[in-house]
Amino acid sequence: MGNEDNTAAGAKSGSMRVAVVGLGSMGMGAATSCVAAGLTTYGIDPRDSACEAFVEAGGAGAASDGRDFAGDLDAVILLTVNAAQCRDALFGEKGLAAHLKAGTPVMVSATISVADAKAIAAELEAAGLTMLDAPVSGGAARAAAGEMTVMAAGPAAVFDQLQPVLDAVAGKVYRISEKIGDGATVKIIHQLLAGVHIAAGAEAMALAAKANIPLETMYDVVTNAAGNSWMFENRMRHVVDGDYTPTSMVDIFVKDLGLVTETGLSMKFPLPLATTAYSMFATASNAGYGQWDDSAVIKVFPGIDLPDSGKH
Amino acid sequence: MGNEDNTAAGAKSGSMRVAVVGLGSMGMGAATSCVAAGLTTYGIDPRDSACEAFVEAGGAGAASDGRDFAGDLDAVILLTVNAAQCRDALFGEKGLAAHLKAGTPVMVSATISVADAKAIAAELEAAGLTMLDAPVSGGAARAAAGEMTVMAAGPAAVFDQLQPVLDAVAGKVYRISEKIGDGATVKIIHQLLAGVHIAAGAEAMALAAKANIPLETMYDVVTNAAGNSWMFENRMRHVVDGDYTPTSMVDIFVKDLGLVTETGLSMKFPLPLATTAYSMFATASNAGYGQWDDSAVIKVFPGIDLPDSGKH
Structure with missing residues (x-):
């Protein structure tokens, strides 16, 4: 990469300079969508392979340490797995926060708790930076197409700062409110449904297997009737095929339904189905399926007897 | 109605003569679909208003007692609420079974247990009649359009006997197997998903209300993301509108998730989410919401604080 290349790319397009932190399935899609939209885009990821792949895909540069180019950036998007990784990327040993220009907006798109969203916003404010509480949904395919669903909360001025980035990565942007934490809340409630639907799909398919109903038939009936869900249709296909190659892992829902459960506890609000589904994912993880596709909750x-392709 | 009309109609079209038992939202749709397909169609329902409505809609006749025309019938469809009503219609005081021609096929489309499906099949066989174990899904609108989803099990010969009826009422027919009871099982597993999805939708929207997230926004986000389900999209609209006018009632899911729970018990199979959802619907019913729309499980x-139009 190097500064010469960076400057050249910026000069050519006169475009916004953005860094995407976390080049996983969602982050890589968001980063390449920024490239496709003409933004000068950097990637930050500890894995050399991910950095190389992103530079090959048109990234202006990619590294495990973003401090070299942090001062040139106009925006940062965090698409890490959890709040600890967000904090590390911003405030850790190689943290960006101390090196960004004053007023640079940080779009926090990891799924994190309301308390973490508020705490990170406060730390960013203390560092002279702004934040959009902006979790995303849609899966890897929609991320790659620049069509993520973004559920965001924050000051209108920060939405305006990030508009070119939102245009690049999102098919739909919900402005929930101006209140940091509301984006996290909406995402957590969304994950309640996503997680319960996967676990319910697994429970239904397990009962079908127990009753000797062919799983292909059961899948076909449900996906053509009122019992269908987005997650049933997407994930129970993996059960029918016996292919647990992860699109999203069991441990992601241990984390996300854990956040849901903590949210219920913090509000003293009963969540009978979500806590039951959490126990199912936690049981699957402890049985050794944590890194398998989340449909392995079955x-x-x-x-x-379930179909088994041997893949996971 | 009268025998002259019946004979005339049969002579005119040379068509099959079919009776639909239970002119509720699904039964009325199936009955008018049979009329639209050119079948000579009778209705059987204890409510005069339903019988009158069906005759106005082109029914060849309708009454609370079908024994007068039972001997002319080529097929019977049962779309009653439960197994007790099926038994009463066939073997009760005004029961049809003793008056049908030998070999007349009976399509049992109520949602009933596997044990009831098998027992009714045995009683019909003893009376010289055949049965298709053929539950349906799709809701009132698709029933009215002749586009129900039928999940059926039974001998191939009975499928053949009922083909004109299936063509009239169904958009899709699944031939699960030849084994009576498999249709009931598939429907019960489908209802597991439908019921859990409504209860999960209610849990999510309740948490959104508790967290002061606007319900309209929450609904909009979910229906455009991976957390969506057919039931969330259909039923949580009622919660957003605060309109609990029943399309299907809470007590229907007390019954259907009760069947799911009994199925789990009979197979000694754990159903953590379904039994939790059953408790939620049973709680709502005991709190006085049994006759409200099933979204009132919230x-x-x-x-x-929830929206309240005052309608239920």
Whole structure:
């Protein structure tokens, strides 16, 4: 990469300079969408392979340490796995926050708790930076197409600062409110549904297996009737195929339904289905399926014969 | 109605003669779909108003007692609420079974247990009649359009006998197997998903209300993201509108998730989410919401402000 290249690219397009932190399935999609939209885009990820792939895909540069180019950036998007990684990227040993220009907006798009969203916003403010509480949904395919759903909260001025980035990565942007934390809340409630739907799909398919109903038939009936869900249609296909190659892992829902459960506890609000689904994912993880596709939550039901391609 | 009309109609079209038992939202749709397909169609329902409405809609006749025309019938469809009503229609005081021609096929489309499906099949066989175990899904609108989803099990010969009826009422027919009871099982597993999805939608919207997230926004986000389900999109609209006019009632899911729970018990199979959802619907029913729209399961969450149109 190097500064000469960076300057050249910036000069050519006169475009915004943005860094995407976390080049996983969602982050890589968001980063390449920024490239496609003509933004000068950097990637930050500890994995050399991800950095190389992004530079090949048109990134202006990519590294595990973003401090070299932090001062040139007009915006940062965080698409890390959790709040600890967000904090590390901003305030850790190689943290960007101390090196960004004053007033640079940081779009926090990881799924994190309301308390973490508020705490990170306060730390960014103390560093002279602004934040959009902006979780995303949609899966890897929609991220790659620049069509993520963004559920965002924050001051109108920060939405305006980030408009070119939102245009690049999002198919739909919800402005929930001006209140940091509301984006996190909406995402957590969304994950409640996503997680319960995967676990319910697994429970239904497990019962079908127990009752000797062909799983292909059961899948076909449900996906053509009122019992269908986005997650049933997407994830129970993996169960029918016996292919647990992860699109999203069991441990992601241990984390996300954990956030849901903590949210209920912090509000003293009962969440009978979400806490039950959390236990199912936590059981699957402890049984050794944490890194398998999240549809492997069906493994909590013993004593049934399921299709098995051997892939996971 | 009268025998002259019946004979005339049969002679005119040379068509099959079919009776639909239970002129509720699904039964009326199936009956008018049979009329639209040119079948000579009778209705059987204890309510005069339903019978009158069906005759106005082109029915060849309708009454609370079908024994007068039973001997002319080529097929019977049962779309009653439960197994007790099926039994009463076939084997009760005004029961049809003793008056049908030998070999007449009976399509049992109510949602009933596997044990009831098998028992009714045995009783029909003893009476010289055949049965298709053929639950349906799709809601009132698709029933009215002749586009129900039928999940059926039974001998191939009975499928053949009922083909004109299936063509009239169904958009899609699944031939699960030849084994009576498999249709009931598939429907029960479908209802597991439908019921859990409504209860999960209610839990999510209740948490949104508790967290002061506008419900319209929450609904909009979910229906455009991976957390969506057919039931969320259909039923949580009622919560956003505060309109609990029943399309399907809470007590229907007390019954259907009760069947799911009994199925789990009979197979000694754990159903953590379904049994939790059953408790939510049973709680709502005991709190006085049994006859409200099934989205009123959200009333099990106290201490939140929900939209209220006053309708139920």
